[in-house]
Amino acid sequence: xxxxxxxxxxxxxxxxxxxxxxxxxxxxxxxxSRRGSEAPLQDWLARAFRERGYAVDRFTLADVPLEAHPKxxxxxxxxxxRAVQVVAAHRAQAQAGRSLILQGHIDVVPEGPPAMWTYPxxxxxxxxxxMYGRGAHDMKAGVACMVFAMDxxxxxxxxxxxxxxxxxxxxxxxxxxxxxATLLRGYRADAALIPEPTGHAITRAHTGTLWFRLxxxxxxxxxxxxxxxxxxILSAMHLVHALFAHTRMLNExxxxxxxxxxxxxxxxxxxxxIRGGDWASSxxxxxxxxxxxxxxxxxxxxxxxxxxxxxxxEAAARDAFLANNPPHLLWHxxxxxxxxxxPGSEAEAVLAAAHAQVHGGAMPERLSTAVNDTRFYGLxxxxxxxxxxxKGEGAHGVDERTSIADLRRCTLTIAAFIADWCxxxxxxx
Amino acid sequence: xxxxxxxxxxxxxxxxxxxxxxxxxxxxxxxxSRRGSEAPLQDWLARAFRERGYAVDRFTLADVPLEAHPKxxxxxxxxxxRAVQVVAAHRAQAQAGRSLILQGHIDVVPEGPPAMWTYPxxxxxxxxxxMYGRGAHDMKAGVACMVFAMDxxxxxxxxxxxxxxxxxxxxxxxxxxxxxATLLRGYRADAALIPEPTGHAITRAHTGTLWFRLxxxxxxxxxxxxxxxxxxILSAMHLVHALFAHTRMLNExxxxxxxxxxxxxxxxxxxxxIRGGDWASSxxxxxxxxxxxxxxxxxxxxxxxxxxxxxxxEAAARDAFLANNPPHLLWHxxxxxxxxxxPGSEAEAVLAAAHAQVHGGAMPERLSTAVNDTRFYGLxxxxxxxxxxxKGEGAHGVDERTSIADLRRCTLTIAAFIADWCxxxxxxx
Numbered sequence: 001x002x003x004x005x006x007x008x009x010x011x012x013x014x015x016x017x018x019x020x021x022x023x024x025x026x027x028x029x030x031x032x033s034r035r036g037s038e039a040p041l042q043d044w045l046a047r048a049f050r051e052r053g054y055a056v057d058r059f060t061l062a063d064v065p066l067e068a069h070p071k072x073x074x075x076x077x078x079x080x081x082r083a084v085q086v087v088a089a090h091r092a093q094a095q096a097g098r099s100l101i102l103q104g105h106i107d108v109v110p111e112g113p114p115a116m117w118t119y120p121x122x123x124x125x126x127x128x129x130x131m132y133g134r135g136a137h138d139m140k141a142g143v144a145c146m147v148f149a150m151d152x153x154x155x156x157x158x159x160x161x162x163x164x165x166x167x168x169x170x171x172x173x174x175x176x177x178x179x180x181a182t183l184l185r186g187y188r189a190d191a192a193l194i195p196e197p198t199g200h201a202i203t204r205a206h207t208g209t210l211w212f213r214l215x216x217x218x219x220x221x222x223x224x225x226x227x228x229x230x231x232x233i234l235s236a237m238h239l240v241h242a243l244f245a246h247t248r249m250l251n252e253x254x255x256x257x258x259x260x261x262x263x264x265x266x267x268x269x270x271x272x273x274i275r276g277g278d279w280a281s282s283x284x285x286x287x288x289x290x291x292x293x294x295x296x297x298x299x300x301x302x303x304x305x306x307x308x309x310x311x312x313x314e315a316a317a318r319d320a321f322l323a324n325n326p327p328h329l330l331w332h333x334x335x336x337x338x339x340x341x342x343p344g345s346e347a348e349a350v351l352a353a354a355h356a357q358v359h360g361g362a363m364p365e366r367l368s369t370a371v372n373d374t375r376f377y378g379l380x381x382x383x384x385x386x387x388x389x390x391k392g393e394g395a396h397g398v399d400e401r402t403s404i405a406d407l408r409r410c411t412l413t414i415a416a417f418i419a420d421w422c423x424x425x426x427x428x429x
Numbered sequence: 430x431x432x433x434x435x436x437x438x439x440x441x442x443x444x445x446x447x448x449x450x451x452x453x454x455x456x457x458x459x460x461x462s463r464r465g466s467e468a469p470l471q472d473w474l475a476r477a478f479r480e481r482g483y484a485v486d487r488f489t490l491a492d493v494p495l496e497a498h499p500k501x502x503x504x505x506x507x508x509x510x511r512a513v514q515v516v517a518a519h520r521a522q523a524q525a526g527r528s529l530i531l532q533g534h535i536d537v538v539p540e541g542p543p544a545m546w547t548y549p550x551x552x553x554x555x556x557x558x559x560m561y562g563r564g565a566h567d568m569k570a571g572v573a574c575m576v577f578a579m580d581x582x583x584x585x586x587x588x589x590x591x592x593x594x595x596x597x598x599x600x601x602x603x604x605x606x607x608x609x610a611t612l613l614r615g616y617r618a619d620a621a622l623i624p625e626p627t628g629h630a631i632t633r634a635h636t637g638t639l640w641f642r643l644x645x646x647x648x649x650x651x652x653x654x655x656x657x658x659x660x661x662i663l664s665a666m667h668l669v670h671a672l673f674a675h676t677r678m679l680n681e682x683x684x685x686x687x688x689x690x691x692x693x694x695x696x697x698x699x700x701x702x703i704r705g706g707d708w709a710s711s712x713x714x715x716x717x718x719x720x721x722x723x724x725x726x727x728x729x730x731x732x733x734x735x736x737x738x739x740x741x742x743e744a745a746a747r748d749a750f751l752a753n754n755p756p757h758l759l760w761h762x763x764x765x766x767x768x769x770x771x772p773g774s775e776a777e778a779v780l781a782a783a784h785a786q787v788h789g790g791a792m793p794e795r796l797s798t799a800v801n802d803t804r805f806y807g808l809x810x811x812x813x814x815x816x817x818x819x820k821g822e823g824a825h826g827v828d829e830r831t832s833i834a835d836l837r838r839c840t841l842t843i844a845a846f847i848a849d850w851c852x853x854x855x856x857x858x
Contacts, residue, residue: 110707112649112714138651173710211709220541222567222825223699223721224799229826233703233718237666270652272709274662278539280640280701280719280762281602281799282825285541289662290709292652333709370653370710396651396711397658 001353002419006156010415013155017148018408022131024048025144025407026124028106029133035078038107038170042084045106045168049088052151054166057087057185061170061177064184071380073175076213076332085181088166090150096161097423098190101383102150102414103165103179103373104143105172108135109396116398130392130401137392141402142195142410143168145390149414154427161423165189172373174211174333179373183381191347191421192377195389195414197402198366200359202348203387205259205340206368206375207266208295210304211333213288214239214312217325220285229283230321233276236287239327240271242315246307247293257296259340259367266369269293290332294369297338305331339375339385347384347421354416355388358409363388388413430782431848435585439844442584446577447837451560453477454573454836455553457535458562464507467536467599471513474535474597478517481580483595486516486614490599490606493613500809502604505642505761514610517595519579525590526852528618530812531579531843532594532608532802533572533625534601537564538825545827559821559830566821570831571624571839572597574819578843583856590852594618601802603640603762608802612810620776620850621806624818624843626831627795629788631777632816634688634769635797635804636695636723639733640762643668643741646754649714658712659750662705665716668756669700671744675736676722686725688769688796695798698722719761723798726767734760768804768814776813776850783845784817787838792817 002010014021031041046058061080066072111121111134119125121134131141146166153160165187169178196203216239218232247269260266270292277284295304312329316322341348355363374385390410394400431439443450460470475487490509495501540550540563548554550563560570575595582589594616598607625632645668647661676698689695699721706713724733741758745751770777784792803814819839821831 109711112707112711113646116646116649116714173708209710217542217545220545220826221823222799223697223701224797224824226697226699227694231700233669233700240662265656268652268655270655270710270712271660271662271706272652272711272713273706274703274713274716277700277702277719278541279602279825280721281638281699282538282541282701283699284701284703285545285827287703290706292709294652368653370651394650395653396708397649398714 001357002416006419007357007416009156010152010419011412013152014408014412014415017151017155021144021148021411022404025131025140028140028143029124029136030122032122033106033108033135034110035107035174036082039082039084041106042086042168046086049086049166054088054090058084059185060084061181064181066177066181066184069180069184072177072180073333073335074331075175075177083170083178085170085178086168087182087187090160090164092160092162096425098421099163100418100422101165101167101187101189101192102146103167103169103192103194104139104146105170105178105373106140106143106168107170107173109173112398118399129404131404132399132401134400137197137400137402138395139196139389141392141407142197142389145195145407145411145414148411149418152411152415153418153424157427158424159427160418161425163189164418164422176336176373176376179376183376188381189383192383192385193417194373194385194387195410196372196387197389197392198387199391200355200410201364201366202351203341203368204365205297206338206372207370208301208336208338209334209371210293210295210308212308213290213330213332215288215328215330218283218285221283223281223283226283232284232287235319235322236276236289238319239312239315240289242311243269243291246311254296260296263367263369266296267294268369295338297340299338301335301337334371336371337375337379339378341378345384347386350420351386351388351417354413354420357416358413430786431845435848436786436845438585439581439848440841442581443837443841443844446580446584450573450577450840451833454560454569457569457572458553458565459551461551462535462537462564463539464536464603465511468511468513470535471515471597475515478515478595483517483519487513488614489513490610493610495606495610495613498609498613501606501609502762502764503760504604504606512599512607514599514607515597516611516616519589519593521589521591525854527620527850528592529847529851530594530596530616530618530621531575532596532598532621532623533568533575534599534607534802535569535572535597536599536602538602541827547828558833560833561828561830563829566626566829566831567824568625568818570821570836571626571818574624574836574840574843577840578847581840581844582847582853586856587853588856589847590854592618593847593851605765605802605805608805612805617810618812621812621814622846623802623814623816624839625801625816626818626821627816628820629784629839630793630795631780632770632797633794634726635767635801636725636799637730637765637767638763638800639722639724639737641720641737642759642761643718643720644757644759645716647712647714650712652710652712655712661713661716664748664751665705665718667748668741668744669718671740672698672720675740683725689725692796692798695725696723697798724767726769728767730764730766763800765800766804766808768807770807774813776815779849780815780817780846783842783849786845787842
């Protein structure tokens with residue numbers, strides 16, 4: 001860990017830049033960077049990185065051989081050519097320390113009904129030490145931390161003594177293809193840090209995720225003779241209930257899992273979007289439900305998919321109509337493995353030391369019941385991947401917010417981590 | 430009923446015009462006259478009526494004081510100013526017989542997924558004696574019958590000896606406001622005939638209909654902590670199931686109804702459209718279900734609405750989340766009474782005689798479990814209203830079709846009915 005004098009210089013630098021950091025984060029939040037609409041923010045970030053002197057590589061998912069990689073996930077309702085990724089490189093002239101990837105996603109999930117928000121979801125309103133907005137917490141705060149951790153090193157008169165890549169990616173909320181694309185583009189390092197909003201805990205493990213769309217047909221008739229038809233909305237709900245039962249079974253089995261045994265119901269199933277029918281007085285002819293289900297580290301994606309398929313097939317077989325009109329399963333997003341950051345890595349030890357220096361005490365650990373991008377680095381490219389970041393609330397909900405005070409502490413922690421992992425050299429005047 | 434010679438002349442005239450009638454029906458079917466898109470077809474019909482020499486009154490629902498009438502239904506998602514109605518008047522110089530309203534609706538319900546259709550839904554394909562298409566059966570065939578029944582009288586050298594109004598209306602499938610608007614515009618007659626596709630049966634009674642939209646909120650959270658949120662899709666389905674239970678209770682009570690006691694489950698409840706949520710990995714924050722439920726003749730609309738409201742409230746009270754986050758009920762269409770055509774009317778006797786002349790045998794009767802426009806004439810304006818028309822299949826379904834052979838017979842039956850009810854005079858050369 002950095003010596004106390006260096007840490008003090010870094011801390012002063014974080015403070016000196018902090019007003020600009022909060023303004024930077026507010027700018028990020030003001031971009032409604034939902035899936036398919038991330039490019040303007042990525043362009044803005046590319047300019048911000050260039051102004052800082054980084055070498056910037058801006059490319060899209062159509063520029064890398066995604067489909068050839070077994071861990072790419074299918075993209076439905078989204079155009080790879082519009083999914084812009086940004087990598088800003090600090091290239092150290094002499095590699096004294098260990099190289100590092102700092103990565104954050106800038107895609108956000110839809111904000112839901114704006115009327116449910118206390119403040120407009122893209123206004124970045126600050127009240128009582130919190131900044132409110134969709135993505136403020138998940139994970140634009142973390143992006144601001146990693147950018148301003150590097151800024152603090154520069155302001156303090158240093159530069160990392162090894163290569164550092166600042167990466168802003170998309171698709172974290174739907175496929176993970178953005179993170180994978182940076183690796184397929186060729187970027188590697190000795191460790192990766194993703195400052196997802198973990199509340200200053202290290203993510204020991206995360207579950208995997210599957211996305212799928214249930215598509216059922218009905219027999220449309222005039223409701224006057226509803227008994228002759230088949231209501232696709234009710235058929236869809238029959239399958240949804242079967243998938244909840246499947247999930248309960250998986251959660252029973254999870255009680256023997258080496259990491260998740262103590263987590264209550266770690267497998268979450270969610271019917272998240274439903275659409276069906278087109279007339280109140282016609283039996284609906286169709287219904288679609290976009291679903292998400294988790295899987296534990298160690299479960300093969302293919303096996304989890306087969307389990308879903310089987311649960312749907314068995315439920316269909318129990319239904320007189322669906323037995324002869326089988327539902328269709330479209331795998332339309334995440335096919336994501338779970339991941340365990342095995343304890344004992346040097347990268348984690350360095351981060352724990354930085355955490356202790358800034359926060360005092362041991363770095364807590366968490367078991368996440370959602371996915372994040374670390375799996376790509378850790379599982380497929382042998383790069384220790386740390387998921388650790390600031391504190392906030394309301395991911396995917398209303399009144400999402402991030403703590404301004406924690407933003408500052410997290411920025412300093414990351415700066416301290418970089419200082420130790422990469423080493424510092426005096427910055428050329 | 431007309432004497433055999435007159436009937437023979439009418440029959441010859443129907444035959445002589447029949448190719449044009451089928452072509453006319455095909456033209457009607459080719460207009461995708463879904464709600465909000467009926468105006469081009471109404472314009473086309475207004476021209477067709479003018480070419481036949483009728484005095485044409487074309488107006489919209491915004492031109493009549495709909496809102497002041499207690500039996501108007503709320504219009505949501507539809508603009509009254511775009512809902513064009515057409516009344517074509519044959520004004521008899523000397524009123525010898527009884528006046529008549531011939532009314533048909535030209536709005537059609539959505540066609541659903543086109544891929545489910547054997548032939549394209551607006552192509553009016555004819556195969557093996559059937560014409561296929563959305564609205565071919567419900568009820569453009571009936572509209573063609575009433576128009577060509579009047580044409581046959583003219584072709585046979587006659588004119589009705591009393592006023593006849595040919596009316597094409599909209600909103601039959603959603604509110605009934607089109608029919609009501611013709612009455613508010615001032616059109617009255619001694620009887621009304623609506624040639625809905627009844628398969629040559631007289632509609633003894635029809636049920637009423639309510640439309641409502643269930644709107645529920647959820648607590649959106651990241652699915653990783655789904656237990657902290659509340660899924661609006663599941664909440665909506667909880668209410669839907671409660672409304673099915675409410676319907677079963679109503680159908681038990683229906684076993685004592687003077688007309689519907691023998692009809693199995695005459696009250697139909699249908700969740701017809703569902704929309705909810707916006708992200709597979711977020712607990713959905715909202716869900717809306719557009720529903721339809723029937724009511725028996727004799728039940729007050731207000732009481733049926735109160736029953737729905739109570740069922741929803743009681744179901745909400747049983748749910749921990751909904752109890753504190755009450756669902757919203759939007760009454761967004763039909764508030765329609767049921768109607769019984771009391772046996773014994775002179776109009777029905779005249780129609781039965783015409784039916785017997787053309788078809789042989791007694792006119793069958795039917796009890797409908799759906800609404801039609803006759804209620805406005807019969808219940809609120811004291812005009813005996815007959816619902817009787819051609820034969821087809823697939824109302825509101827796929828592969829909707831109407832029988833070409835029955836089209837001819839129905840046209841002749843209506844011509845014979847007009848001849849008797851209105852009387853005929855020789856047509857001026």
